[in-house]
Amino acid sequence: MGDERKPPTLKDVINIGLALATSAVELAEQKVSQLVQRGKLSAEEGKKMLGDLRKRGEERAESIRRRVETEVQAALKKMDLVMKKDLEALRAEVRELKRQLRSKS
Numbered sequence: 001m002g003d004e005r006k007p008p009t010l011k012d013v014i015n016i017g018l019a020l021a022t023s024a025v026e027l028a029e030q031k032v033s034q035l036v037q038r039g040k041l042s043a044e045e046g047k048k049m050l051g052d053l054r055k056r057g058e059e060r061a062e063s064i065r066r067r068v069e070t071e072v073q074a075a076l077k078k079m080d081l082v083m084k085k086d087l088e089a090l091r092a093e094v095r096e097l098k099r100q101l102r103s104k105s
């Protein structure tokens with residue numbers, strides 16, 4: 001019959017991204033180490049280069065995290081789901097209305 005594979009979940013996509021990021025960091029460390037060993041970079045230059053790469057990677061990861069959060073919020077809004085904070089606000093309002101009804105009886 002047909003191919004009935006399920007699409008990857010958000011968790012799958014995030015795990016793939018993390019694996020790719022980890023691989024990229026490891027590859028960068030190996031390449032910089034090779035440049036240092038060959039004398040093309042000093043140890044200090046290698047450390048600085050890796051530090052710069054890590055900083056850019058962290059900035060990109062934060063940017064991606066914010067974008068994913070925005071997209072998830074938009075998807076949730078489209079699904080018309082009740083957000084926890086909204087549910088808590090309604091619960092508080094119901095409690096207050098119940099309190100007011102009891103005080104009038």
